[in-house]
């Protein structure tokens with residue numbers, strides 16, 4: 001069971017506005033910087049902490065507007081023989097290389113439109129218009145292994161193979177070539193043997209939208225690329241025929257997939273016309289359905305089989321699953337949710353995040369509020385009577401109730417709730433506990449959308465901390481996962497912009 005986090009009174013005030021510096025452009029490094037050490041690095045930490053985030057927030061005179069638009073910068077803290085170095089490189093995606101070459105935004109990003117080259121004559125502009133908008137490969141969200149390779153990723157159909165040692169960009173891979181998906185999340189699940197599962201929306205039966213779970217096998221004996229053997233293992237239907245929900249992650253227990261279909265929808269008509277209409281971007285295509293609430297879907301993993309029970313709960317926003325596991329005929333899954341139906345990304349425009357602290361606070365007052373919730377679904381719900389709680393696990397207050405219309409209404413157990421204080425970017429001891437009953441989850445305190453705790457901006461456990469006011473502005477902090485006490489830190493004299501996700505590569 002997740003241990004409840006006690007609510008402590010903190011005072012998070014940022015009069016200096018230091019946080020603005022984590023949304024500013026930096027340069028890549030030509031060689032790794034040695035870090036200054038305090039404490040002793042545990043001998044079992046031999047490897048690299050790899051993280052991704054935006055590093056270039058404007059090109060020439062053109063700014064990027066949204067938190068997820070800056071060009072992908074890969075960071076690496078490297079640990080060997082008790083020494084630590086810090087290194088970073090821009091991923092040489094098409095979006096980046098062409099932006100640098102033409103000194104303007106060439107490929108439309110999540111919340112920033114690319115405009116046709118004003119220098120081209122009217123005829124070539126006409127053709128640019130009809131060629132449509134290119135899909136971005138700006139892989140600023142996460143990095144994960146496939147077989148023996150490593151990929152920097154965003155949420156489109158493009159993933160980018162990188163060298164995790166040199167941070168060199170190797171090749172762009174189009175997942176559409178291998179499986180029926182329109183995009184694929186930055187949060188796959190990876191089994192202990194290296195098999196990767198991921199989810200993306202797709203065209204399903206009868207031209208309806210659907211969601212496919214894709215399986216990429218582990219490394220191949222014949223050394224071939226496992227991506228070539230990618231396949232769809234199961235399909236989830238869409239609550240709305242032409243409007244798939246935005247999907248950021250999913251859950252996987254030992255034998256089941258959990259997919260939460262939230263009311264944040266992609267309006268396909270708007271989306272398709274955005275390909276032709278100048279001045280549209282991805283953010284323009286989202287809309288929230290106030291009526292539909294949230295649909296929970298379950299599927300068997302092997303062999304893949306959709307389980308057609310109609311689990312429903314109230315509207316919520318969701319980006320990150322914490323964990324999912326089976327217990328006595330139930331699936332328990334824990335989520336970092338956001339209350340209501342409004343899209344949280346509407347609050348992540350850079351202009352809002354860079355405001356003065358009073359404005360940042362006001363902004364967070366009107367935004368959806370965070371809450372960590374535990375849901376439980378029964379795997380065999382039809383045996384019980386209508387109106388009765390079907391959940392009999394002794395340790396949770398989460399309920400599931402069969403209603404007259406055959407839907408099963410889920411009410412969560414609230415694990416942690418504190419206004420404007422999110423428990424987000426969750427981490428668990430993944431290799432040991434993913435898909436299994438577990439005790440501890442770790443996360444980042446997101447205070448009014450600014451990732452911070454008292455004027456530092458950490459990520460999790462092995463964490464990159466940015467402290468803009470200090471002499472050495474960035475450090476890798478090594479915390480004891482038992483009590484979060486500091487074991488060591490490795491500081492460098494350069495600032496790191498915000499990072500989203502990453503991995504420890506032993």
Ligand SMILES: [Fe+2]
Pocket residue numbers: 186187248319320501
């Ligand atoms: Fe994420």
